[in-house]
Amino acid sequence: MKTLIINGSPRKYGDTAVLLSELKTHINHEIIEISPYYNDISPCIDCRACTKEKGCKINDDMQLIYADDFDNVVIASPLYISNFTPPLMSLASRLQAYYCAKRFLKDEFRLKQKKAALILVGGGDGRFTDAIRLAQWVFEKLNASGYEKSIVLSLKTDDIPAGEDLDAIESLRKIALKLNGE
16 A cells, blocks of 8 residues: 655645654555655646647656555645645646546546545635645546545644644544555
């Protein structure tokens, strides 16, 4: 079993990283973590090759996601203007190849079914509905389901570090059990 973690945070030791570290301590199988900040992942350049041929022509670390070699997918992101970080949005744009295969080529990708989880971290006004909407789209494209019952929100980081958010920590433990198949 494998879990793909897509880490949308630029901070290697920030609140999102703390929560991911906690999650990882409870996952008992292989973990692959990628980051649009630290991996080589370009945004969609609208070359439209995916409207003529199945797949994306950009050869970068996005191939780790396209390989579809994982059983679970976790998206973790701090909130920027109530949404994913811009590089994480760029990564999401590369899933356009899945949409184009269906829409223009009438040929869907046959992705295996996966379990999904979402971790959102932030301060400010605590709005997160735009991030949920984008996460829903990403999970749909990756054929990952169940995120609705596997969402961790740590939205008071202006006042309390995520690592001290006991509700978030407990939710991560429960989500890890689901991802482990327990």
